[in-house]
Amino acid sequence: MMRFIPEKSWIHEHAGPPLAIAHRGASAYAYDNTMRAFQVAHQLGADMWEVDVRLTSDGVPVAFHDEDLQKTCGLSSLVSELTANELIALTKAAGREAPLFSDVARLAGELGAGIYLDAKEARAASLSMEHLLANRIEKVIVGANTPEYCSELVGSRCPYPVSILVGLDLDPFKVARDCKAQIVHPCWERAGERPDRLLDEAFFRNARALGLPVVTWHEERAEVLAALVKMPVLGICSDRPEMALRHASANDYGPEIVCHRGACRIAPENTLASAEAAWGAGFDYVEIDVRQTRDDCLAVHHDDTLDRTTTGSGPLAAQTHQELKALDAGSSFDPFFAGEGLPALKDLLQLAETMDGKLYVEIKDADAVLVAKTVLAQRACEDVFFWSFKQDDLKAIREACPQANLMARPEDYDTLEACLNAFGANIIEFNAGNATLDDLAAVRAAGRKVMLAYMGESRDVLSALLRYEPDLLNVNEPFLVRQMLVQTAHGKTND
DSSP: OOOOOOOTTHHHHOOSSOEEEEETTTTTTSOTTSHHHHHHHHHHTOSEEEEEEEEOTTSOEEEOOSSBSHHHHSOOOBGGGSOHHHHHHHHHHTTOOOOBHHHHHHHHHHHTOEEEEEESSHHHHHHHHHHHHHTTOOOEEEEESSHHHHHHHHHTTOSSOEEEEEOTTSOHHHHHHHHTOSEEEEOOTTSSSOGGGGSOHHHHHHHHHTTOOBEEEEOOOHHHHHHHTTSSOSEEEESSHHHHHGGGOSTTTSOEEEETTTTTTTSOTTSHHHHHHHHHTTOSEEEEEEEEOTTSOEEEOSSSBSTTTSSOOSBGGGSOHHHHHTOOSSTTTOGGGTTOOOOBHHHHHHHHHHHTOEEEEEEEESOHHHHHHHHHTTSOGGGEEEEESOHHHHHHHHHHOTTOOBEEOGGGSSSHHHHHHSSOOSEEEEETTTOOHHHHHHHHHTTOEEEEEEOSOOHHHHHHHHHTOOSEEEESOHHHHHHHHHHHHTTOOOO
């Protein structure tokens, strides 16, 4: 069998928007450099994963950033003093198991992800690259933190392109030229509020003259990311790679995406974290469920009881607002989200205002008119729609707030005509089992919008629903839908 020989030319041939490089995995949503961080990065659509690699005392490369275990386990032990088995046991006991790099490379090979390798020493790099080559991973960059290390990598005929990471106090092009780097990576995240402004025309002119593609620092500020994606850079590192990808999305020509209970596959459902993830990624709507507490406050929560998703128990309606504030609504999803609270409706509305996000509000067990008036006091009526299983709730909202947008489902009525006439719903929601071209045409002829709902993850079902060209699509898998829309726009299949 012939040894796999990667092509380095891809760094110069890349066209289109910058690559989204998940910094230590999707480290805004999982413990960094863990298998879950890399799996979430793939869910978010990241093109590459930045992986820090160190060697254990028995010479095994592991994905781990720090030199010691102080931050992870509260121990002063050095990674280099522990065997791989000892490191795994200690980090597993702390709830954030450090993976073998061989497992990370295997996963990347299976999922088709690229790797930005940040090895902390030359031997760690060489051993890690053996795993990358064994898994036939083409899209790899090897990062060097010092010019000496970069020169060593280049001189050893590294099979992958080598980048030099350069701080603010050095001329990046002189450093890159002297150590013969093939990519320049300015680490300028601490250069004020707008470090993107340092990447001016003179900077790119120098980069082009030296034939150096540019990869940027890890960035999570929306304004900075919005500027960076318009620049001629090869890739952008980010703890939240979906924020970079939103600017390369197909949202402009696909349906408006409704994220069911927020980005509920990435962060705990019906929390501020899941809503922020959805809006931060550029999706249109976040669906939330609203209930009323014993002291008549409005809370965002799906179930009538607290047991499934929080540290509380029993009916939510039996709790006060203050009692709910003491609950953890994140740990049951993943220990990374420990301390994530069960939000009050007012907190969710404040986040929607900050992020200019739209809302689909489902009223579970609350005063419907109070909910509608509370929401519409902060969000424009065109940015919100309401629904409830209780028809009387919807009729009460229509009477009290005639400008409100309401949703109805044909499955709740004997005929589609009855559905359209019940309370003048603005949006009619079908599902994968009852959507037909004739009914969708009738809804549109009546001047209403069509929403399709599907909470599964079948590409075939999603493809079929997208062919209906709905106005809105209500899903648990918004990132998968975005990927499919982008693939379709680029003439690729969804297989």
